[in-house]
Structure formats: C-alpha cells, structure tokens
Amino acid sequence: MAVTIRDIANELKISHTTVSRVLRGKGENFISDATRNKVMQLAQAMGYQPNRIARALVTGHTNLIALIGAHLYTPYSAQVAFQLAQELKRNHYELIVRTMEEDSDERHLLAAPQFPVDGMIAFDYPLGAIEFSDNTGSPSPAIVGMGAYFLEQTDTVEIDLFSVTLEAVQHLVEIGCRRIAYLVSQKCNQIGDDRHDAYQRVIEESGLQPHYIVTYGESRNAYYQTVINACQHADRPDGIFCHNDDMAIGAYRALCDLGLKVPTDVALVGCDGIEDTEYLERPITTIMQPIKEMCALAWKFLKQRIQEPDYPPQRVVLQPKLVIRASSQR
Amino acid sequence: MAVTIRDIANELKISHTTVSRVLRGKGENFISDATRNKVMQLAQAMGYQPNRIARALVTGHTNLIALIGAHLYTPYSAQVAFQLAQELKRNHYELIVRTMEEDSDERHLLAAPQFPVDGMIAFDYPLGAIEFSDNTGSPSPAIVGMGAYFLEQTDTVEIDLFSVTLEAVQHLVEIGCRRIAYLVSQKCNQIGDDRHDAYQRVIEESGLQPHYIVTYGESRNAYYQTVINACQHADRPDGIFCHNDDMAIGAYRALCDLGLKVPTDVALVGCDGIEDTEYLERPITTIMQPIKEMCALAWKFLKQRIQEPDYPPQRVVLQPKLVIRASSQR
DNA sequence: GTGAAAGCGCTAACAA
DNA sequence: TTGTTAGCGCTTTCAC
Numbered sequence: 001m002a003v004t005i006r007d008i009a010n011e012l013k014i015s016h017t018t019v020s021r022v023l024r025g026k027g028e029n030f031i032s033d034a035t036r037n038k039v040m041q042l043a044q045a046m047g048y049q050p051n052r053i054a055r056a057l058v059t060g061h062t063n064l065i066a067l068i069g070a071h072l073y074t075p076y077s078a079q080v081a082f083q084l085a086q087e088l089k090r091n092h093y094e095l096i097v098r099t100m101e102e103d104s105d106e107r108h109l110l111a112a113p114q115f116p117v118d119g120m121i122a123f124d125y126p127l128g129a130i131e132f133s134d135n136t137g138s139p140s141p142a143i144v145g146m147g148a149y150f151l152e153q154t155d156t157v158e159i160d161l162f163s164v165t166l167e168a169v170q171h172l173v174e175i176g177c178r179r180i181a182y183l184v185s186q187k188c189n190q191i192g193d194d195r196h197d198a199y200q201r202v203i204e205e206s207g208l209q210p211h212y213i214v215t216y217g218e219s220r221n222a223y224y225q226t227v228i229n230a231c232q233h234a235d236r237p238d239g240i241f242c243h244n245d246d247m248a249i250g251a252y253r254a255l256c257d258l259g260l261k262v263p264t265d266v267a268l269v270g271c272d273g274i275e276d277t278e279y280l281e282r283p284i285t286t287i288m289q290p291i292k293e294m295c296a297l298a299w300k301f302l303k304q305r306i307q308e309p310d311y312p313p314q315r316v317v318l319q320p321k322l323v324i325r326a327s328s329q330r
Numbered sequence: 331m332a333v334t335i336r337d338i339a340n341e342l343k344i345s346h347t348t349v350s351r352v353l354r355g356k357g358e359n360f361i362s363d364a365t366r367n368k369v370m371q372l373a374q375a376m377g378y379q380p381n382r383i384a385r386a387l388v389t390g391h392t393n394l395i396a397l398i399g400a401h402l403y404t405p406y407s408a409q410v411a412f413q414l415a416q417e418l419k420r421n422h423y424e425l426i427v428r429t430m431e432e433d434s435d436e437r438h439l440l441a442a443p444q445f446p447v448d449g450m451i452a453f454d455y456p457l458g459a460i461e462f463s464d465n466t467g468s469p470s471p472a473i474v475g476m477g478a479y480f481l482e483q484t485d486t487v488e489i490d491l492f493s494v495t496l497e498a499v500q501h502l503v504e505i506g507c508r509r510i511a512y513l514v515s516q517k518c519n520q521i522g523d524d525r526h527d528a529y530q531r532v533i534e535e536s537g538l539q540p541h542y543i544v545t546y547g548e549s550r551n552a553y554y555q556t557v558i559n560a561c562q563h564a565d566r567p568d569g570i571f572c573h574n575d576d577m578a579i580g581a582y583r584a585l586c587d588l589g590l591k592v593p594t595d596v597a598l599v600g601c602d603g604i605e606d607t608e609y610l611e612r613p614i615t616t617i618m619q620p621i622k623e624m625c626a627l628a629w630k631f632l633k634q635r636i637q638e639p640d641y642p643p644q645r646v647v648l649q650p651k652l653v654i655r656a657s658s659q660r
Numbered sequence: 661g662t663g664a665a666a667g668c669g670c671t672a673a674c675a676a
Numbered sequence: 677t678t679g680t681t682a683g684c685g686c687t688t689t690c691a692c
Binding site for chain 3: 677678679680681682683684685686687688689690691692
C-alpha cells in the first residue's frame, strides 16, 4: 500500500492534520520548524505521494483540463494540443484529449462517461458551450472557446480569419488570377464562416465569378480526389484558396498529378500554417495561426474562470498572418 | 450542487446503498423490479451523474490512461495518440498525454505532480518502466511499452524495424545507389538501434562505405540544414535512408533547394509512414508503421494487466511494411 | 431484497 | 502551535 499522511503522523506521534498542513505548505508561520522538518524528512524517506483522488474529492478540483474538439487528429490540432499541454504542465495541470465525433450520440454527455475536469477548452468547436451548460441545473463548468469557431456565451480566444482571408484572396487577384476557386468542405461552406464570407466579398468586389469546390470527405485523399475532378476541365481555376492546409496539400498533389504547375498554372493558398506546407518543392502560401498566443490566452482565461467563476466573460481577438510563399508568387 | 445517490435515496425513502446497487447494475437478481425502476427513473429525472472521483477513491481506479513519451508532438506521435484515444474511448477510458522532456528533472516523478492513472503506455520510450517501477516500494503500476524502443521487464508491443530496414536499404542498393547515407539524430545513432544496425549490415555486406549524416536538433528545419550541409559537396550521397519521415521531409526539401533531383540524383527512404510523405511532388518511400494494430494490442495488454496484475508479461512483435514510392524508383 | 455502518485519504472548521 | 472532528460521495462488507 502507498504511504498516507496518517502513516507519517503515527510514526511521528502527531496528528495527520499537522502532516497535511506541512506537506501542503499551509500554516507557513505557525508550524514549528522542528515539526516541519521532522515531517518533511520522514515524508521524503517514506516516499510519500499525496493521493490526488482523495484531495480532489474534498477540494473539488482535479487539476485536469479537457481539450474538446471535433478533429483533434489533424496536424494543426495536434500542434495545438501539444502546445496546450506544455502550457498546462508549467502550472501543474494535465490535459485530457476528448475528441467529439460529430455524427454520433456522444454529443450527449451521458453517452461516454467522462472524468471530471476543472475546465475545458473547446477548440474550433462551436457547440461546446451549449452541450456543457444546460446539461444539468448545476453551474456551468469553466469553459473557454478558442479558434475560428466558438460560442458567444463563454470566454473566448477568437481568431479572426475574415481580414486575413480578404488579404489572401486579394493577393491571388493581384498576382493575376482570374478564376479563383474556394476549396472547402461542405459543412464550412456557408454564410457566417469567415473564410467563406471574405472569399465571396473579394470575388464580388473584383468583378470575378465565385467558384466553389466542395469536398465531402475529411481526409487529404478526399481533398485530392475532389481537386482532381475539379481541375481536369479546360475551365479549371487558375488560383485556389483552400479552407485549410490539409486541403491545400491535397490540392497541391492533385495539381502535380494533373501535370499542372504551381503557381504558374494554378496558384495555391492554404490556411493554418502547419509545418507540412513549408516542406514541399513549392512551399504553399498560408495563413499562419497564432497557436502559441492562442493557447496561452485560452489558458489564462480558463485559469481565471476557475478561480473566479463569476468574473465577467472575457474575449480577445487574434489576427493570424498571411505568409506568402512560392505557391503564389509569379 | 450535483445530485448524489443520497438525494435519490432520500427522495425515494430507501437507502443509498440500494441506489448505488441499481445504478451500477450490481445485484442483477436480488433487487426488486419495482425498486429498480423507481431508482432508474428518478436518477434520470434528476439528471444524476456519478461522481467519478468518489468512486475512484474507493475502487482505486480512475479509468484514466496516460500516454508517455518524449516527442509526442510529431505527426507520427499525434496519430498514435489519437488512435489510442479512440481505442480507449470505446472501453470507457480516457487518455492523458504526458510528454516527458528529456533534459529536465521531470524524469523524476516528484517534479511534476501527476494525476493517478490506471495504466500507462510508454511509446518509443525505453525509460518508462525504470522510472515508474522502482519509484516507491509499491507494486509497479500497469504499464506497457510500445513502439521501436521499449524495456524488457514489461508487456510490450514491439515494432521490429530491423528486418524492414534491411529491406529498405537493400532496396536502395538494388536501384543502383552506391553512396548510401543514413540520416539520423545523434542519440539514435548507436549500436543496438534497429535502424542503425540494419543499415550498417547492408552497407557492409554490399561492400559499400557507411556514411552517417548526424543531426543535432529535433526539428524539420534542423534536418533540412543538416542535409544542406551534407549534400553540397561533390561526394554527396546518391541515396539516403532517413531515421524517420520528418527527417526524410527535411531532406527532401533540402535536396530541392540544392537543385538535386529525387530520385535521380539522390534517392530517399523514410520511416514511420506519416501522411505527409505521400503528398509531395515525389512521394517518399517509407516504412509504414502498423499504428492501428500496435495501439489495439497495447491496449489489450494493458487492459489485461490492469485486471490481472500478476499475469506473466506478454510480448508481441509487429512487422512494419516497406512502401515503395517515387522517391526511390528509378 | 434491503439497510446500517465503515471507510477510501484527504482537507477544513473549530477547539484547545 | 497542534489536535479533534466531520465529511467529500461513493462502494463494500455484514447483518437483517
């Protein structure tokens, strides 16, 4: 059996409360040095490890944070998850990764039992707050929204993709593209989506025709196929703004296979800033997300919310940057 | 406040023990249907959620599993982590991602407090078992090693990279490479490492000269730089076996920038089978890890170990596959 | 079939 | 400065 504070207390003929106080650094100024030292030493010697479960039961917090999202397996998400885990670790918190599958009942909390966490970060996951707030009558848990999709009611670290997409599509216009397509998954292709709206705006203002290449699957291979189909006709686009980098990478490969040259025949712009876009023969122009900053802020908000549940909701808007690379330089 | 079994019991004028039994499905055959139904209904109506912490305190298990490793942020690791999380979810377990940094004191458990888990999976992390077993006198926790690096004392899902590397390097010989280099990080470049040993063996048996390109950083950019330096001389290699795909991708880009053609000037083979190798103009030949199988088996072993701590250690060896692509086809 | 009581290891209020 | 007591919400004997 693991050693408990009572074991230490018995050994020392003192109360376990005192041991608890010493070990937790409480009572800085009213525990005698003699006692403190005795306890510290023995705890060390006996290899005492506090039982976090017992502590959690009484304090009500676990020092666990959940990252929730729909596509936590993409390179972009993986980077975010890792960044967050690092950030948390410094504060003695740990991260549980919770992928919510979209078309299943798991949306409903009862389906898959979940370990209680002190807070959650909903990444690019607009439904988070809804699900988790009205679930029971209990006070809504600490939750912060983060990314390009989020909800209004909570703390949020919002990434504004509108302005930068304006810039990105404008950039395609400026390098001479006249048939600029928008490669996008079905579910993101709608009014209200920053990228969609910004694309449409620039196209209209430039007097061009919008051209949506809609994908249904969610894999690079699906994107690849979609682009193969969309670009084998004579009236193919001469520039593609891709909703994300995975699509851009699928598109890149498709264009190669079709014998089309990037950027000469077709210019390419992606979004997210994952490393992969940089390691191609023709690196892909992309929108670089401020991952580090986003994670740091999300954690800052969440930490505060955990400490002060009634603090007024905070919000910050981050601006990603367009990084121009060979795929759009003519 | 959240609703407890006592709330339900009081409401129903029965004991909380009975409620507990019903809710947990114990006492299948000695709880009256009347009681059972009443309880079920009220629990539902009151939105009862069991307190997992309280349960964990008494049962001693959390249904939490930790994934531990040194480089959990690479695309390969991310894929593994995701796969594992999926696997666990089906069994009502959740995953905590624990990156161990190499050159810090975090190796020692006391440094960063960790939430108790029912088991751990050490991925490509040979030190796992050492650290976690002799830590206290307590019985070693359930742990399984997984990947190409692991320890002898525990359950392990081992990936044998030796045979397939033999095949990979042999393949380079067969397509006509005569100066085959091995791109590897400093810490993996040693006897005992499958890839290192297999490379050396083939080179020797083919009467060629070994040529180690050693990198010190751990990023694609570091690999890129290393290859730039290593390949700008006239006696550059005409084939490179890369220790992993990230290195292969860094190398690929370096070769492009040096104006060298893949595979004509330099053939390339990577290892791990991450998606990125497939989406280049010249897809990279690689060793495809059996991620899914590996994760499924690791979880199978771990689950068994959790249930039967004294079961004799299990071990299985998995064979990855060489996937030949354009980067090594002449 | 059901309930009473004990206790998991800890923290926190209140005494002394 | 230290100890006593209660209790977090649950599971688990054991008794009825």
